[in-house]
Amino acid sequence: xxxxxxxRSRRHRSRCRLNQLTRRTLGVVALICLVSRVxxxxxxxxxxxxxxxxxxxxxxxxxxxxxxGEIQTPNLDRLANGGLRFTQFYNTARCWPSRASxxxxxxxxxxxxxxxxxxxxxxxxxxxxxxxxxxxxxxxLGYRSYHSGKWHLDGKVLAGGFDHSYSFYDSDRHFxxxxxxxxxxxxxxxxxxxxxxxxxxxAQHAIGMLAxxxxxxxxxxxxxxxxFTCPHFPLHALPQxxxxxxxxxxxxxxxxxxxxxxxxxxxxxxxCPLSLLDPAIIPSxxxxxxxxxxxxxxxxxxxxxxxxxxxxxxxxFQPIKMALHAAMIHRMDIEIGRVLDQxxxxxxxxxxxxxxxxxxxxxxxxxxxxxxxxxTAPPGSAKTYLSIGPGWSSAANTxxxxxxxxxxxGGISTPLIVHWPQGIRAxxxxxxxxxxxxxxxxxILDLAGGKWPTTLDxxxxxxxxxxxxxxxxxxxxxxxxxYLWWYHDGNRAIRIGDWKLVADHQNPAELYNLTEDRSExxxxxxTHPEKARELDQVWAKHLEExxxxxxxxxxxxxxxxxxxxxxxxxxxx
Numbered sequence: 287x288x289x290x291x292x293x294r295s296r297r298h299r300s301r302c303r304l305n306q307l308t309r310r311t312l313g314v315v316a317l318i319c320l321v322s323r324v325x326x327x328x329x330x331x332x333x334x335x336x337x338x339x340x341x342x343x344x345x346x347x348x349x350x351x352x353x354x355g356e357i358q359t360p361n362l363d364r365l366a367n368g369g370l371r372f373t374q375f376y377n378t379a380r381c382w383p384s385r386a387s388x389x390x391x392x393x394x395x396x397x398x399x400x401x402x403x404x405x406x407x408x409x410x411x412x413x414x415x416x417x418x419x420x421x422x423x424x425x426x427l428g429y430r431s432y433h434s435g436k437w438h439l440d441g442k443v444l445a446g447g448f449d450h451s452y453s454f455y456d457s458d459r460h461f462x463x464x465x466x467x468x469x470x471x472x473x474x475x476x477x478x479x480x481x482x483x484x485x486x487x488x489a490q491h492a493i494g495m496l497a498x499x500x501x502x503x504x505x506x507x508x509x510x511x512x513x514f515t516c517p518h519f520p521l522h523a524l525p526q527x528x529x530x531x532x533x534x535x536x537x538x539x540x541x542x543x544x545x546x547x548x549x550x551x552x553x554x555x556x557x558c559p560l561s562l563l564d565p566a567i568i569p570s571x572x573x574x575x576x577x578x579x580x581x582x583x584x585x586x587x588x589x590x591x592x593x594x595x596x597x598x599x600x601x602x603f604q605p606i607k608m609a610l611h612a613a614m615i616h617r618m619d620i621e622i623g624r625v626l627d628q629x630x631x632x633x634x635x636x637x638x639x640x641x642x643x644x645x646x647x648x649x650x651x652x653x654x655x656x657x658x659x660x661x662t663a664p665p666g667s668a669k670t671y672l673s674i675g676p677g678w679s680s681a682a683n684t685x686x687x688x689x690x691x692x693x694x695x696g697g698i699s700t701p702l703i704v705h706w707p708q709g710i711r712a713x714x715x716x717x718x719x720x721x722x723x724x725x726x727x728x729x730i731l732d733l734a735g736g737k738w739p740t741t742l743d744x745x746x747x748x749x750x751x752x753x754x755x756x757x758x759x760x761x762x763x764x765x766x767x768x769y770l771w772w773y774h775d776g777n778r779a780i781r782i783g784d785w786k787l788v789a790d791h792q793n794p795a796e797l798y799n800l801t802e803d804r805s806e807x808x809x810x811x812x813t814h815p816e817k818a819r820e821l822d823q824v825w826a827k828h829l830e831e832x833x834x835x836x837x838x839x840x841x842x843x844x845x846x847x848x849x850x851x852x853x854x855x856x857x858x859x
Contacts, residue, residue: 413441432495489512640704722752782821
């Protein structure tokens with residue numbers, strides 16, 4: 287089913303128009319100064335850039351072709367060849383906190399969108415009033431904002447400053463969603479066998495929004511937040527895409543990891559050893575292995591063990607799961623290409639700053655929910671419910687350790703592609719400067735010619751922890767961070783310079799020097815105890831700062847506020 291065209295909005299958003307011309311003129315002057323720093327834009331034109339932020343869901347660090355993967359991603363590869371690839375960019379390790387950091391510019395714990403013991407928060411947490419979303423900061427600069435895809439934030443989309451939204455809320459189905467909305471109004475459930483596929487639908491709605499913008503608001507710049515749901519489980523893919531990969535992964539995950547690792551070394555993306563598998567570490571909410579086999583079949587396995595230890599049935603079944611994962615990413619790349627074609631048709635491609643990244647590392651989760659799993663249905667069809675599991679997740683995150691929800695490098699590392707022909711001279715260059723999702727909103731606001739608000743309705747707004755990445759567009763390593771900080775599901779980490787302290791739940795903290803050991807293979811905590819204590823103290827200091835900030839004006843019904851257990855089971859995101 288082709289998604290119906292986006293209706294013309296009848297809403298009249300109340301915006302402050304006072305001195306708008308003056309504000310926009312000042313914004314253009316600021317932009318001209320900014321562009322002179324970046325380099326390649328036509329400063330005489332003084333036109334504010336558009337923004338397209340593309341987010342994948344559970345995509346591994348090495349899945350894209352331009353990051354060493356074998357999956358066909360020609361559109362992402364062209365963006366990388368025409369712009370920048372970041373090699374040390376970070377997310378939050380999970381779906382909902384990453385989305386909060388992207389759109390607010392704060393650590394998710396600061397805005398109650400990831401839990402802190404004694405304060406609560408998390409997937410159902412309510413942001414403080416001062417934690418506005420990026421579109422609300424862009425609107426006074428003349429921008430219109432659009433959203434298509436996954437939301438996973440608190441509040442309605444349009445209330446966050448977006449002008450139009452197609453929101454996909456069904457995390458259990460890619461073919462026939464039961465919960466999705468248009469401009470926050472519920473749409474009817476999609477009937478089975480309708481031909482609907484969410485990756486295509488999300489792109490089509492985005493294309494419709496761009497077309498409407500061109501027809502009705504072409505004099506204004508835009509921000510488009512394109513949040514795909516793939517390759518998040520369940521592994522649902524189109525048959526023609528599955529066919530491309532159905533025999534690709536028969537050599538297994540050990541062979542795939544070596545293959546990707548070799549390419550990544552040649553591409554100068556990494557200079558660390560290949561991490562070892564962690565067979566004992568899986569999400570606490572996963573189904574027990576006997577239950578997996580009972581519901582899926584004897585070919586299923588619940589741990590990342592060496593490929594040569596698998597049974598013949600497992601070696602026969604496992605490759606199709608990675609083929610489905612690859613097919614989903616392949617289709618996303620095709621749909622990204624259609625959105626890029628729309629930008630070119632509009633004449634806006636060269637002056638649109640495009641970001642591509644993933645919300646967390648590949649997932650080791652193995653659960654079955656929604657419509658459950660029909661063992662007789664073709665793998666990847668709507669009646670199946672498969673996940674790649676920890677073996678293939680380890681391959682997708684090559685060469686890094688662990689998975690989504692862990693704050694080891696495999697859980698928090700994301701590809702980041704930045705493409706802007708009119709504003710970035712570099713073509714196909716790498717950037718090793720460490721960065722985090724908290725940097726994206728300050729970067730976009732900087733490029734738009736705005737400044738971070740210091741007050742809202744007379745109340746102070748905390749300074750954002752992130753920094754604008756604009757200086758990195760011309761020179762590598764030019765945006766240092768005092769620290770980068772993580773806490774999710776009891777896992778914690780901090781990075782200061784090249785040193786990282788990381789702990790898996792209640793296990794002893796591990797210390798790594800990421801200059802030579804990004805894959806976290808040599809724990810230096812015993813040989814550098816002073817450094818470990820120093821980082822632990824800084825981590826704890828910021829935890830208390832974030833706790834105090836999140837506690838201000840805490841709603842009485844704040845979810846999880848009374849919980850103190852750090853390791854309580856949480857639903858998959």
